[in-house]
Amino acid sequence: MLASKLASALESRTKRQIRRTLPTAPASTSGSTAAASLALADFTTNDYLSLSTSPVLLSHLHSALDSAPPTHILGSGGSRLLVYSPAHAELEERLQGFFNADAALLFNSGFDANVGVFSCIPQEGDVVVYDEYVHASVHDGLRASRVPKAHRHAFRHNDLGSFERALKKMVHETPGLTAASGSSPRNSLFVAVESLYSMDGTFAPLPEMVLLLESLFPAGNAYLIVDEAHATGMYGDHGRGLICRAGLESKMLVRVHTFGKALAATGAVVLSSQLIKDYLVNYARPLIYTTAISPINAVAVNCSIDLLKNGVAQQLSEQLFSLSSYFVSTLHARLRSASIPSTLVSLPTYLTSPPISPLHSPIIPLLTPHPRPLSAHLLTHARANARPITWPTVPKGADRVRVCLHAGNTTEELERLIDGVLTWAKGVMKEERSKIGRMGVAGWAESKL
Ligand SMILES: Cc1ncc(COP(=O)(O)O)c(C=O)c1O
Structure with missing residues (x-):
């Protein structure tokens, strides 16, 4: 039967955590987190110059x-x-x-x-x-x-x-x-x-x-x-x-x-x-x-x-590239000073180690094996909408939260996003440490297998 074939293909995607769904309306701004009253910051669309809201x-x-x-x-x-x-x-x-x-x-x-x-x-x-x-x-x-x-x-x-x-x-x-x-x-x-x-x-x-x-x-x-x-x-x-x-x-x-x-x-x-x-x-x-x-x-x-x-877009591009440069250098410095392991979340080396392209890009991947929890944390705690991207859209092992910057993003929004990444990473590390405390190193290592 057609219906059962289609349903079983979808079910298989659900099990493998790769089922696609259409995005729903952004969560309402009422809630208990400190970020709940903030407007949702767009780190998702390809509207790089923010012209769609100009x-x-x-x-x-x-x-x-x-x-x-x-x-x-x-x-x-x-x-x-x-x-x-x-x-x-x-x-x-x-x-x-x-x-x-x-x-x-x-x-x-x-x-x-x-x-x-x-x-x-x-x-x-x-x-x-x-x-x-x-x-x-x-x-x-x-x-x-x-x-x-x-x-x-x-x-x-x-x-x-x-x-x-x-x-x-x-x-x-x-x-x-x-x-x-x-x-x-x-x-x-x-x-x-x-x-x-x-x-x-x-x-x-x-x-x-x-x-x-x-x-x-x-x-x-x-x-x-x-x-x-x-x-x-x-x-x-x-x-x-x-x-x-x-x-x-x-x-x-x-x-x-x-x-x-x-x-x-x-x-x-x-x-x-x-x-x-x-x-x-x-x-x-x-x-x-x-x-x-x-x-x-x-x-x-x-x-x-x-x-x-008439040059309006060129000004917006310059604004965008300066936000991109600020975001990469600030996030890189903050991840290093907090000793966040690159296995948890990191910027790609082509953005942080020579040879670095002289061109700035509005697209910045945050490499992490946990793109969904990171994206969900950013949404609720930083009111930042940056989508998780997983296989098959990207190769296996290259999961990420993709940050798309826009000329209309504010420095305050970038700070919120960076803080969100750091608080999430620190939270995961704390949880791992407490697991080690409870289970001992051997038990914790086994739980990872
Ligand atoms: C590299 C590239 N080429 C082509 C397309 C398709 O363009 P359009 O959205 O106009 O169909 C996309 C859109 O996602 C893209 O990323």
Whole structure:
């Protein structure tokens, strides 16, 4: 029976403590803890620049809607291939210029954009090499593509040695990737990475990757596809992203920028050559067989781009990065001075030991084998909403509470969060010590097995 199969799959997830549920409304502010009367601090959303609550953006949007033609605000009426929408066409033209690209194509979401690109661009016989942490949408696109599993190869996260080995393995195993004398290679290799990774806050070494591809594929048949979902709006000149920051626009086959995170809207844009755009219009099913985002959303994206262009977003990014730097250095110092063991809770070493990236990230993982109790403690005792992230979203043994910082977070909220982490860790240590007192070291060690 279907119902019993579905229920037993869910039950299995419950038993393994990996069952997903939709978040419920934040707990009411009445309660007995000292923190109960405080407003809940957001350390969860991807609204990195706090634009979704910006009165400046909201009033700008109201004016833009007031002056938009009334026939071009509500539902788009159908697929992009069916209905001409000036709002969409104009936004594409603007994004193409803003991001310094040859062509721009809107998708309804970043998920759709990745599925569209990866499901149709790689051709028969091509291979794909991807960072082990790339987004689920890349995997879903590849599953629907012409690339069989044996032609898809992961490399270790941000590890250039592993990347190089994966490339060489693919070259070795795929004769079509190398040029026979006097002709060009038959096949292509695609590389899928994110410029800023959403679970770790780490940055892809893009310039080094480009150099490696150029040296191993002198015929130019290796192509980089970069997802800038989490970097859009925050990095590079006026938030144009990390590829623009590194001046690598011309080295990319495809860039994906999304609007649902720092830009406080929804949708995404694929930046590419005109040829790739034309191909996507013909073959990308998530573009062809869906109703386009409504023009009101295109107006909202335009308003967010206005804030990038006029420098407002750049100020917010600077504020955000200074909060990030403060949070990491203060929490690191407090964990050390309280002698909290790294096995209980710690910051990743790439944030605390050299070489430390000169770029600050709004995403900061608090590594702990107890993400749920820590997150629950932060919610009730510090009124801080930072979500637990566990396998299968992150690898086994890499559980964490992920802290997403926002330009609108206050230093007081960060202090509360830091105090919350420390009081939780000290509480756990105290409990462990009292268990040792009661059971003796041998009994306590056995209870851990
Ligand atoms: C790296 C990355 N790419 C793509 C997406 C999907 O973007 P969207 O939320 O616009 O569908 C996400 C969202 O979680 C993401 O983290």
